[in-house]
Amino acid sequence: MSESTIALVTGANKGIGYEIAAGLGALGWRVGVGAREEQRREAAVAKLRADGVDAFGVPLDVTDDASVTAAARLLHEQAGGLDVLVNNAGITGGMPQQPGDVDVATVRAAVEVNVIGVIRVTEAMLPLLRRSASPRIVNMSSGVGSLTRQSASAGEHQTGPLSVAYSPSKSMLNAVTIQYARALRDTGILINAACPGFTATDLNGFRGVRTPQQGAAVAIRLSTLPDDGPTGAFFEDDGLVPW
Numbered sequence: 183m184s185e186s187t188i189a190l191v192t193g194a195n196k197g198i199g200y201e202i203a204a205g206l207g208a209l210g211w212r213v214g215v216g217a218r219e220e221q222r223r224e225a226a227v228a229k230l231r232a233d234g235v236d237a238f239g240v241p242l243d244v245t246d247d248a249s250v251t252a253a254a255r256l257l258h259e260q261a262g263g264l265d266v267l268v269n270n271a272g273i274t275g276g277m278p279q280q281p282g283d284v285d286v287a288t289v290r291a292a293v294e295v296n297v298i299g300v301i302r303v304t305e306a307m308l309p310l311l312r313r314s315a316s317p318r319i320v321n322m323s324s325g326v327g328s329l330t331r332q333s334a335s336a337g338e339h340q341t342g343p344l345s346v347a348y349s350p351s352k353s354m355l356n357a358v359t360i361q362y363a364r365a366l367r368d369t370g371i372l373i374n375a376a377c378p379g380f381t382a383t384d385l386n387g388f389r390g391v392r393t394p395q396q397g398a399a400v401a402i403r404l405s406t407l408p409d410d411g412p413t414g415a416f417f418e419d420d421g422l423v424p425w
């Protein structure tokens with residue numbers, strides 16, 4: 183990819199999303215900072231620019247059709263297109279999430295952002311991506327979304343506490359990633375899911391053991407795949423994650 187490569191990172195005003203934007207910007211790319219809160223979005227843009235990144239703000243609420251449509255229009259009219267989409271925005275949905283003690287609204291909130299939001303943004307950006315020479319889509323998932331790891335014996339894999347909102351939403355996101363990969367296989371658009379590991383962000387009360395920079399690395403790698411790179415797979419730093 184060239185220095186004119188344009189990327190959009192959702193939820194890029196903080197945490198892993200910010201570090202993904204910073205990492206892609208360090209490659210000489212122009213990076214759209216997608217976020218719904220204006221003050222935090224513009225503060226992130228200013229910080230990135232101070233570090234030499236060609237960053238610009240993209241007002242974006244992944245739960246709102248009009249907001250997403252406007253974001254796609256902005257990228258077309260002001261940035262000239264889109265080459266890489268990183269669907270990073272996500273929420274836990276709230277607590278508690280244990281079976282037998284969960285409000286359906288908690289599940290709905292997680293799915294609305296983590297799954298439907300990704301579909302909404304991806305659908306809006308596909309016409310722009312189809313015009314790119316080397317289009318890439320990265321869906322930020324989580325190891326807790328791996329059905330294999332969730333069903334493994336205790337101690338074999340750490341998949342976090344019981345959850346009927348956040349973890350299943352990431353499992354569904356993985357399934358969505360596979361469906362898009364199947365549909366886009368002959369288009370040149372590579373789409374993969376990424377696990378950042380247990381990263382210290384406000385999503386987990388900063389209890390994670392990895393830095394946001396470490397968590398961002400896998401997304402940066404998948405954003406820069408060669409044209410013959412993999413598609414429809416689930417990756418972490420150490421390689422493939424079982425679905």
